[in-house]
Amino acid sequence: MNEDNSVSDDLKRQAAMFYNSTERERIQEPRKHKTSWRFWEQRRLVVALLAFFGFFNVYALRVNLSVAVVAMTEPMEVALENGTIVYVPEFDWSYQTKGLVLSSFFYGYIITQLPGGWLAAKIGGNRMFAIGVGATSLLTLFTPPLAHTSTALLIAVRVMEGLFEGVTYPCIHAVWSRWAPSEERARLATFAFSGSYVGTVVAMPISSTLTHYTGWPGIFYVFGILGLVWTTIWWLVVKESPEKDPHITASELKYIQESRGALAVEGTQIRHPWKAMLTSGPVWAIVMAHFSENWGFYTLLTFLPTFMQDVFKFQTSQTGWLSAVPYLAMAVVLQVAGHMADWLLKMEILSRTNIRKLFNCGAFLAQTIFMVAAAYAPSVSGCVVCLTIAVGLGGFAWSGFSVNHLDIAPPHASVLMGLSNTIATLPGIISPPLAGSIVTDRTAEQWRIVFFISSAIYLLGAIIYGVFCSGNKQPWVVEVDSDASFDTDGASVTTARGYDNKAMDRSSEM
Structure with missing residues (x-):
């Protein structure tokens, strides 16, 4: 009788092993057909x-x-x-x-x-x-x-x-x-x-x-x-x-x-440490960087066509196309900068803090130089090249300050972005009337003052960000641990809300 039970147990184990093997092949099969x-x-x-x-x-x-x-x-x-x-x-x-x-x-x-x-x-x-x-x-x-x-x-x-x-x-x-x-x-x-x-x-x-x-x-x-x-x-x-x-x-x-x-799975559980956030050096480094980048951006977005008309006597139809060139460069550089920053982090060539400083401060210093160069450019082609480089390099800065909120305080990143973007919206309100009050006679000399102000703000942003920036999670960050769990075989996923994700049965490689 014991032998019969032993044989029966062996058969059950073999059947279970065969079933598990078949299931693993079924689950992993889609991986063979995965394409990038x-x-x-x-x-x-x-x-x-x-x-x-x-x-x-x-x-x-x-x-x-x-x-x-x-x-x-x-x-x-x-x-x-x-x-x-x-x-x-x-x-x-x-x-x-x-x-x-x-x-x-x-x-x-x-x-x-x-x-x-x-x-x-x-x-x-x-x-x-x-x-x-x-x-x-x-x-x-x-x-x-x-x-x-x-x-x-x-x-x-x-x-x-x-x-x-x-x-x-x-x-x-x-x-x-x-x-x-x-x-x-x-x-x-x-x-x-x-x-x-x-x-x-x-x-x-x-x-x-x-x-x-x-x-x-x-x-x-x-x-x-x-x-x-x-x-x-x-x-x-x-x-x-x-x-x-x-x-x-x-x-x-x-x-x-x-x-x-x-x-935290439940957003209502998040508590923001307002005093700690508002007195944090890394937070204000992000705020200043965001403000500096937007000052140059809004100044050029508002006045670049007018500048082209006043200094180089361009027609409106021509300035529209030329004004778009720097922003096309910005869109392209953003892609390159994001991948470069993540690659440096993955290869552990630099620390997260130094990557953020390198991309942000390097971009701001270069923008400072090229904004001044644009102000003294003797030809429209030279001016457009300088402004395209200045605006385009802002894409590297965005791989610094714009993701830094997620580095220092992931649960509070949305609030920190709200804070920095509030202050970074002020240039859109302040810069146009300030430039308008400076450029009264529409001379190249008056336009240079507008460019000098933007360059000075870029330089100030680079200094403050370089001194106070951090890529590390701050000690004041408040996190609510979720009890989200998942098994390593990918059969199911269960969160604190009891959510069962059956799609996990269709596991495939990333």
């Missing part, structure tokens, strides 16, 4: 790609009025009842009114930076990002009828667009705090941010084309609809964290969790 171009199998790359198009929409929605306002205030041919032809603008705005309409966006934008970061940490960065872009897109659709009704209503809707769009930058850091592996933060974040510059460059000519064929209202309708389409896709595809994504593979989830470390 199937990026959608790596969900963090899907998040990065959709974030790229999200920021593309963010800036397209922001700059559309800059093109539309030209058509709105351009004299139009009107036939009077007696047959006389006169030229009257559709919106007869003074210079001051036009400036108020264009700047009204920033008055809303600056208000919601910190609240947006706080809400993102509470309810999820993915949701707030979608709400920010979606609400801005919806309001954009109402812009033409409101503009025809009242200039005051147009200004009001632009302020509201700024309020909703102000949450986008802080929110994306809440997303990366959960989705980005430690050694991929720079490349994922900078790839997403580059959508802003691509959106700026692409939206301008598309807006001009739409104005020509559909009239200026078409700009707002097309970009508003595109924004709503993106919002729907993002809401359906991107989850708050990899633990909640039913399509993520076990190996990618394990990789993200091990690299990222423990994070």
Whole structure:
């Protein structure tokens, strides 16, 4: 009888071994067919790609009025009842009114930076990002009828667009705090941010084309609809964290969790140490760097076409294309810089702190030099080359300060981005009127003063960041350990909420 039981046990063990072997082959089989171009199998790359198009929409929605306002205030041919032809603008705005309409966006934008970061940490960065872009897109659709009704209503809707769009930058850091592996933060974040510059460059000519064929209202309708389409896709595809994504593979989830470390599953459990954050040297190093980079960016974004006209006597049509060149360079350099920073970190050539300092301070020092060189450039080609290098090198700075929030305080990164972007929005409000008060006679000498100010701020930013920057998690960081767990075979994933991700049964290599 004992022999029968022994034989039976052996048969059971053999059957179990055969079953387990078969299951392992079934689970691992997809790995044999894995190819590198199937990026959608790596969900963090899907998040990065959709974030790229999200920021593309963010800036397209922001700059559309800059093109539309030209058509709105351009004299139009009107036939009077007696047959006389006169030229009257559709919106007869003074210079001051036009400036108020264009700047009204920033008055809303600056208000919601910190609240947006706080809400993102509470309810999820993915949701707030979608709400920010979606609400801005919806309001954009109402812009033409409101503009025809009242200039005051147009200004009001632009302020509201700024309020909703102000949450986008802080929110994306809440997303990366959960989705980005430690050694991929720079490349994922900078790839997403580059959508802003691509959106700026692409939206301008598309807006001009739409104005020509559909009239200026078409700009707002097309970009508003595109924004709503993106919002729907993002809401359906991107989850708050990899633990909640039913399509993520076990190996990618394990990789993200091990690299990222423990994070709170419930956002409402996060408590921000405000006093420690606001008195932290590394935090203010990021703030100063963000402020410095945006000062140069907003100065050139606002006045580069005017500078070209005043100093080199370029026509408006020519300056539009030349003004786009530096931002194309910025979009390209962002990709290169992000991969370089992560490669240096992976190869352990430099510490995280020194990588951030090298990329940020090196870029700022070079921008200081090339901004001064542009001011003294004897020809338009030399000036464009210098400005393209100066703006393009800002891509390296973004691999320094823009991801540094995630280095020093991952759970609080969205709030810290809200803080730094609040202060970094001030140049968009201060720089244009300051430059306008300096350049009264439109001479090259007066423009040089504007460039000197930008260079000095870059230099100051490099010094402060070089002294106080840190790439290490700060001692004041408050983390709530989640009890998210996963088995090494990738059979299932269980989080603190009891979520069972059955998609883990389809495990494949990253």
